[in-house]
Amino acid sequence: MSASSQAQTSVRSFTKSLSRRHPKGKKGRTVSSGFWFVLPAFIFIFIFMLYPLVAAGYLSLTEYNFVYDDEPKFIGLQNYADAFADPKFITSLINTFVFGFFYFVALMVLSLSIALLLFQKLRFNAFYRSAVFVPLVVPLSLAGLIFVWILQPNFGLLNYLIGDVLGMPSLTQPWLAQANTAMGGIIVLALWATIGFVTVLFLAGLQSIDKDVLEAADLDGATGLKKVFFVLLPNLRETYVLTATWGILQALKVFVEPMVMTDGGPGTSTLVLYQQVYITAFNFFDMGYASAMGYILGLIILVLIVLNFLLFRGKAGRDG
Amino acid sequence: MIKTPLLSRLLSHAALVVLALFFLAPLIYILLSSFKPTEEIFAVPQSILPMNWTLDAYREIGGGRVGQYFRNTTVITLSSVILVVILSSLAGYGFAKLPFRGSNLVLLAIVGTLTIPLAILLVPIFLMANQVGLLSTNLGLILPNVAVTLPFAILIMRANFLSIPLEVEEAGIMDGAGTFTRWRLIMLPMARNGVVLVTIITSYNVWGEYILAKTLAMNPDSMPLSVGLTLLKGEVWDYGLLAAVIVLATLPPIIIFVFFQRKIVDGIAQGAVKG
Numbered sequence: 001m002s003a004s005s006q007a008q009t010s011v012r013s014f015t016k017s018l019s020r021r022h023p024k025g026k027k028g029r030t031v032s033s034g035f036w037f038v039l040p041a042f043i044f045i046f047i048f049m050l051y052p053l054v055a056a057g058y059l060s061l062t063e064y065n066f067v068y069d070d071e072p073k074f075i076g077l078q079n080y081a082d083a084f085a086d087p088k089f090i091t092s093l094i095n096t097f098v099f100g101f102f103y104f105v106a107l108m109v110l111s112l113s114i115a116l117l118l119f120q121k122l123r124f125n126a127f128y129r130s131a132v133f134v135p136l137v138v139p140l141s142l143a144g145l146i147f148v149w150i151l152q153p154n155f156g157l158l159n160y161l162i163g164d165v166l167g168m169p170s171l172t173q174p175w176l177a178q179a180n181t182a183m184g185g186i187i188v189l190a191l192w193a194t195i196g197f198v199t200v201l202f203l204a205g206l207q208s209i210d211k212d213v214l215e216a217a218d219l220d221g222a223t224g225l226k227k228v229f230f231v232l233l234p235n236l237r238e239t240y241v242l243t244a245t246w247g248i249l250q251a252l253k254v255f256v257e258p259m260v261m262t263d264g265g266p267g268t269s270t271l272v273l274y275q276q277v278y279i280t281a282f283n284f285f286d287m288g289y290a291s292a293m294g295y296i297l298g299l300i301i302l303v304l305i306v307l308n309f310l311l312f313r314g315k316a317g318r319d320g
Numbered sequence: 321m322i323k324t325p326l327l328s329r330l331l332s333h334a335a336l337v338v339l340a341l342f343f344l345a346p347l348i349y350i351l352l353s354s355f356k357p358t359e360e361i362f363a364v365p366q367s368i369l370p371m372n373w374t375l376d377a378y379r380e381i382g383g384g385r386v387g388q389y390f391r392n393t394t395v396i397t398l399s400s401v402i403l404v405v406i407l408s409s410l411a412g413y414g415f416a417k418l419p420f421r422g423s424n425l426v427l428l429a430i431v432g433t434l435t436i437p438l439a440i441l442l443v444p445i446f447l448m449a450n451q452v453g454l455l456s457t458n459l460g461l462i463l464p465n466v467a468v469t470l471p472f473a474i475l476i477m478r479a480n481f482l483s484i485p486l487e488v489e490e491a492g493i494m495d496g497a498g499t500f501t502r503w504r505l506i507m508l509p510m511a512r513n514g515v516v517l518v519t520i521i522t523s524y525n526v527w528g529e530y531i532l533a534k535t536l537a538m539n540p541d542s543m544p545l546s547v548g549l550t551l552l553k554g555e556v557w558d559y560g561l562l563a564a565v566i567v568l569a570t571l572p573p574i575i576i577f578v579f580f581q582r583k584i585v586d587g588i589a590q591g592a593v594k595g
Binding site: 138192298 | 347410411421430437442464471545547563573581
């Protein structure tokens with residue numbers, strides 16, 4: 001590469017054109033070429049995400065059975081009204097919240113605890129970290145099959161451990177055939193599959209805390225739990241906003257776990273909202289109603305994410 | 321890092337060993353079971369270690385649909401990853417180094433899509449795919465998979481390009497190279513960490529993708545592993561075969577993880593903190 005001195009000026013004007021304050025500088029063409037770099041990716045995202053988002057919004061206002069109807073028929077907000085009078089929808093909504101609550105709380109507490117454990121100078125730290133993370137790369141539906149096997153009442157691993165290894169056969173259960181333990185099994189699988197990710201985020205948050213803060217705490221004699229509660233946790237607020245947003249999303253869009261493990265059963269005890277959307281659309285072909293329920297799910301997620309953000313961002317701002 | 325006294329260190333080790341066991345046991349159990357003959361799998365009480373090691377379950381895979389599932393997953397994953405890497409490194413560069421009017425708005429829209437549950441989009445995507453005849457085809461899964469994995473990939477690539485100092489590009493500018501040439505010859509090689517990370521994360525996501533496949537691959541011949549295997553469960557409950565296939569389907573992602581784990585874990589942490 002040869003460097004010529006007269007090019008210096010063009011470098012300077014290029015630099016200038018990059019700064020956002022002068023988007024229409026002399027080198028306007030360089031600036032707008034960014035558009036062409038973004039366009040191909042944007043086309044994909046537009047066709048498969050942004051357009052469907054709007055299309056589903058319209059469909060949710062129509063009655064449209066894919067098999068019987070030629071065209072969607074506009075019916076206003078009827079689908080939304082129907083949903084809240086539909087016992088199956090209400091059941092799936094409640095189940096989603098039950099799953100979401102236990103999953104979310106356990107996810108936050110366990111991930112944070114594991115991150116704090118890994119934040120110490122321990123031997124085998126790298127091994128522990130990998131062990132926690134590895135389930136994340138296992139396809140979730142296959143992990144579901146593994147858990148179905150482990151929870152199988154006759155030759156599953158869990159009942160074998162409880163009954164034969166620990167010698168307490170009275171505690172063995174048909175795990176996935178009872179409402180409460182089936183929901184429990186789904187929650188455990190979801191935790192197994194995702195704790196690693198949130199732990200890594202918390203760990204990164206802990207590692208980004210200013211070293212001076214930690215040293216000052218040491219000098220003040222803050223140790224153990226005191227240090228955790230008064231020094232580490234207050235400094236993790238931003239990380240929490242991030243992990244909680246992710247956790248809320250994961251919690252409410254649960255789908256694969258009950259699909260693979262229980263099919264919503266026994267009865268409707270593990271039927272979740274996402275599943276109800278899927279079944280309505282692709283087993284009953286009621287596209288309009290399914291879109292409306294999908295939109296309700298999306299709105300719930302949006303509200304909770306915004307609430308969480310406002311709650312914790314606000315506090316961080318007040319504390320300086 | 322916290323310095324801790326001996327006793328609490330021991331307790332920490334105990335807790336972490338239990339946790340490691342919880343996370344690894346299901347995988348190890350399936351691996352061991354895949355080497356058991358059928359009668360041992362159904363034996364009560366069972367033995368965790370196979371008593372007679374056998375490869376019968378793996379021999380069974382050869383025939384039938386499972387081979388087709390593997391082919392579909394491989395084709396879909398490879399094609400999606402190639403497309404996502406190209407598209408996200410173009411877009412990431414555009415956002416990081418060549419802001420245009422409205423680029424912040426476009427970026428915001430793309431980030432916003434990360435919070436949309438696929439459940440909302442499934443119906444319109446299904447109707448579109450039906451209209452253009454892409455249901456039950458590999459292409460019909462590649463295209464939406466690319467779209468769904470792009471937003472996060474773009475964020476990673478954007479962060480990578482942002483961290484490259486401006487001076488690096490100057491040599492190219494002095495040579496009079498156009499933006500595309502500079503992107504290809506100078507910037508892309510500099511952002512190879514991002515490319516590696518995007519490749520790995522996209523492979524994981526597409527390899528195990530379930531929801532789109534469950535909706536759009538209706539014909540068993542077009543199904544990827546993630547969906548096809550869940551049918552195996554219903555058909556025969558052939559646990560030996562199931563274990564062997566799960567092992568083979570899980571091995572590629574785990575091997576990649578073992579080789580790249582530092583890069584993956586650090587990359588995700590940094591991307592998340594910066595993003």
